[in-house]
Amino acid sequence: MKNYSIFKSRRLRSTPYTSRIEKQGVTAYTIYNHMLLPAAFGSIEDSYHHLKKDVQIWDVAAERQVEISGKDSAKLVQLMTCRDLSKSKIGRCYYSPIIDDSGNLVNDPVILKLAEDRWWISIADSDVIFFAKGLATGNKFDVKIFEPNVAIIAIQGPKSFSLMEKVFGRVITELKFFGFDYFTFKGVKHLIARSGWSKQGGFEVFVENIESGLDLYDHFFEIGKEFNVKPGCPNLIERIESGLLSYGSDFDNNDNPFECGFEKYISLDSNIIFLGKEKLKKIKSDGIKRKLMGVEIKTDNINLTRSINIMDNDGNLVGDLRSACYSPHFKKVIGIAMIKEPFCKASEMGKIEIEGKTLAVKVCDLPFI
Amino acid sequence: MKNYSIFKSRRLRSTPYTSRIEKQGVTAYTIYNHMLLPAAFGSIEDSYHHLKKDVQIWDVAAERQVEISGKDSAKLVQLMTCRDLSKSKIGRCYYSPIIDDSGNLVNDPVILKLAEDRWWISIADSDVIFFAKGLATGNKFDVKIFEPNVAIIAIQGPKSFSLMEKVFGRVITELKFFGFDYFTFKGVKHLIARSGWSKQGGFEVFVENIESGLDLYDHFFEIGKEFNVKPGCPNLIERIESGLLSYGSDFDNNDNPFECGFEKYISLDSNIIFLGKEKLKKIKSDGIKRKLMGVEIKTDNINLTRSINIMDNDGNLVGDLRSACYSPHFKKVIGIAMIKEPFCKASEMGKIEIEGKTLAVKVCDLPFI
Numbered sequence: 001m002k003n004y005s006i007f008k009s010r011r012l013r014s015t016p017y018t019s020r021i022e023k024q025g026v027t028a029y030t031i032y033n034h035m036l037l038p039a040a041f042g043s044i045e046d047s048y049h050h051l052k053k054d055v056q057i058w059d060v061a062a063e064r065q066v067e068i069s070g071k072d073s074a075k076l077v078q079l080m081t082c083r084d085l086s087k088s089k090i091g092r093c094y095y096s097p098i099i100d101d102s103g104n105l106v107n108d109p110v111i112l113k114l115a116e117d118r119w120w121i122s123i124a125d126s127d128v129i130f131f132a133k134g135l136a137t138g139n140k141f142d143v144k145i146f147e148p149n150v151a152i153i154a155i156q157g158p159k160s161f162s163l164m165e166k167v168f169g170r171v172i173t174e175l176k177f178f179g180f181d182y183f184t185f186k187g188v189k190h191l192i193a194r195s196g197w198s199k200q201g202g203f204e205v206f207v208e209n210i211e212s213g214l215d216l217y218d219h220f221f222e223i224g225k226e227f228n229v230k231p232g233c234p235n236l237i238e239r240i241e242s243g244l245l246s247y248g249s250d251f252d253n254n255d256n257p258f259e260c261g262f263e264k265y266i267s268l269d270s271n272i273i274f275l276g277k278e279k280l281k282k283i284k285s286d287g288i289k290r291k292l293m294g295v296e297i298k299t300d301n302i303n304l305t306r307s308i309n310i311m312d313n314d315g316n317l318v319g320d321l322r323s324a325c326y327s328p329h330f331k332k333v334i335g336i337a338m339i340k341e342p343f344c345k346a347s348e349m350g351k352i353e354i355e356g357k358t359l360a361v362k363v364c365d366l367p368f369i
Numbered sequence: 370m371k372n373y374s375i376f377k378s379r380r381l382r383s384t385p386y387t388s389r390i391e392k393q394g395v396t397a398y399t400i401y402n403h404m405l406l407p408a409a410f411g412s413i414e415d416s417y418h419h420l421k422k423d424v425q426i427w428d429v430a431a432e433r434q435v436e437i438s439g440k441d442s443a444k445l446v447q448l449m450t451c452r453d454l455s456k457s458k459i460g461r462c463y464y465s466p467i468i469d470d471s472g473n474l475v476n477d478p479v480i481l482k483l484a485e486d487r488w489w490i491s492i493a494d495s496d497v498i499f500f501a502k503g504l505a506t507g508n509k510f511d512v513k514i515f516e517p518n519v520a521i522i523a524i525q526g527p528k529s530f531s532l533m534e535k536v537f538g539r540v541i542t543e544l545k546f547f548g549f550d551y552f553t554f555k556g557v558k559h560l561i562a563r564s565g566w567s568k569q570g571g572f573e574v575f576v577e578n579i580e581s582g583l584d585l586y587d588h589f590f591e592i593g594k595e596f597n598v599k600p601g602c603p604n605l606i607e608r609i610e611s612g613l614l615s616y617g618s619d620f621d622n623n624d625n626p627f628e629c630g631f632e633k634y635i636s637l638d639s640n641i642i643f644l645g646k647e648k649l650k651k652i653k654s655d656g657i658k659r660k661l662m663g664v665e666i667k668t669d670n671i672n673l674t675r676s677i678n679i680m681d682n683d684g685n686l687v688g689d690l691r692s693a694c695y696s697p698h699f700k701k702v703i704g705i706a707m708i709k710e711p712f713c714k715a716s717e718m719g720k721i722e723i724e725g726k727t728l729a730v731k732v733c734d735l736p737f738i
Contacts, residue, residue, distance in 0.1 A: 007409060009674065030375070127500075130495065133475075133503065134504040248378075305383065
């Protein structure tokens with residue numbers, strides 16, 4: 001596989017931590033919300049093993065916030081998501097698919113309720129801010145919408161709890177999953193959530209005071225040697241094994257939330273008003289024609305750079321493979337694919353052509369673990 | 370300067386031409402509208418000289434279209450832009466800043482009027498589709514909005530006219546600047562505009578029939594030897610010398626169109642209804658506090674990867690440098706910067722710190738040429 005350079009410019013925004021991770025050995029970037037997101041520090045597989053054993057510090061400033069505040073903010077936030085937020089609590093995070101008028105996905109953010117009239121939408125890779133602005137203007141909502149200067153540091157891995165306790169004290173270990181609160185580092189308060197884009201446990205510091213955030217970033221490495229702390233980033237292998245879906249990779253604005261397995265976040269029976277509700281009711285009653293499924297691929301390794309059609313032996317389209325990696329845990333290549341009916345069940349077989357080779361594909365259930 | 374790899378995935382979409390340009394020697398990518406956009410084929414300066422002398426074929430599929438059709442389509446398109454489109458004609462392209470409710474820029478697309486009730490918004494790098502969907506839903510407009518499968522090939526450079534004539538016949542040379550029409554290649558009709566993101570002359574083929582587009586892409590190289598045709602891409606040096614602005618690099622959603630020198634596209638006196646109109650009236654009467662200006666930088670070369678503050682000798686912020694390159698034409702380093710009052714005039718001096726060096730900066734007018 002040939003490597004291609006990323007051509008940097010202001011348009012691919014740097015983060016407050018970029019100069020630090022470049023000294024620490026970042027080797028590859030992806031772009032996420034028009035911003036640099038580290039994608040590798042050398043070997044992805046080495047980083048995967050480290051993430052599952054110790055603790056990593058991630059520059060995930062590219063996980064941008066859309067702040068919505070004002071009198072109609074709760075109405076607007078609810079309008080955008082099919083998840084019922086009517087009983088949502090301040091200090092909690094809510095994984096909430098954002099849906100357009102045709103019932104398709106716009107994003108799958110985590111929404112933080114900061115106050116009854118103030119929310120952060122912590123977005124995946126699409127410009128939710130313009131969707132919110134368009135809706136607010138069209139509906140004449142009394143809201144303020146902007147992208148605050150928040151640059152998240154994620155602390156991920158089983159030893160993240162010990163590392164965070166050493167910095168913030170015992171109290172931080174009492175934070176419940178998807179809860180957030182304010183904790184002090186050298187006199188500066190930071191919003192910290194027990195969250196993050198891995199299944200290895202951890203926290204995200206929503207840094208607003210950038211100077212203090214940079215100091216905190218360095219501090220983790222200064223005091224973290226006993227936990228074998230290393231720089232890292234969202235890990236392709238770990239996230240596929242864990243079944244963490246990626247907007248843009250595994251699904252996008254051409255897919256609906258039923259096809260992506262988001263049933264439990266779709267509140268069709270409540271009285272809440274959200275976009276695409278009638279469309280989703282119809283999709284539910286008609287039944288879906290395709291679904292995101294796991295696949296096992298008969299090969300030793302794979303480098304998937306785009307989606308690839310999965311065919312059956314008679315030349316019928318089975319679906320398309322959207323993400324894949326070699327899994328050290330399962331000792332085989334696994335992937336995530338949008339599979340068409342009637343192939344949406346475990347053990348269905350197909351094949352793909354990649355880099356001149358034909359490989360057998362077996363459909364399986366998600367999540368893998 | 371260390372190079373960093375781009376970590377490819379389905380989320381950074383490949384184009385129909387990606388496998389071709391990779392065989393032809395692309396060395397660097399940027400990401401534009403969640404898609405791979407070639408940024409270099411080896412030396413940018415060599416490519417610049419070739420572009421100004423001969424003809425290049427560009428994979429600019431990342432210049433995505435947002436199609437808006439239906440009864441209220443003209444109303445929605447006009448609502449989004451401050452340019453008066455009430456007298457717009459079918460078969461013409463219109464450079465049209467898109468403005469939000471606060472009077473700031475969302476994008477600076479070229480809008481193609483395909484029919485009275487069908488438009489393509491040929492977008493710069495932001496998700497205009499979600500802005501349009503939000504507005505349409507909120508206003509209950511009767512429109513259909515989607516991203517059609519269009520993968521543009523640009524033909525740029527002074528010999529583009531001869532190359533295009535050889536393929537499409539004499540008739541294509543009669544197309545006026547920013548006009549478009551349909552032309553036939555081997556029995557397949559293609560929408561072709563006399564447009565493109567350089568000032569060296571050229572065309573853009575809005576490829577809808579991908580199979581024919583791939584054939585056309587190859588055909589240009591087969592028959593173009595006499596014009597010294599080469600693969601290329603939007604060129605940093607040529608676009609800065611020519612004063613072609615880049616959304617995300619030179620301006621973004623924090624800037625208004627007056628600050629960016631778009632006065633002639635702002636129709637405040639007409640009766641048309643567009644977002645931010647009252648805000649723009651107020652900005653005009655209050656006067657702007659900063660403006661995009663050219664700068665000359667005292668050095669032999671520059672590699673600008675992010676914006677950098679320009680300071681004066683007393684430690685005051687003069688502005689921020691957003692794009693820069695060495696210009697072979699002017700034989701000096703030039704750039705584009707947002708300059709604050711009272712420094713917004715030619716010959717004002719400042720300085721930047723970059724890669725450990727302090728460089729003198731002189732403000733100048735735009736465009737450079």
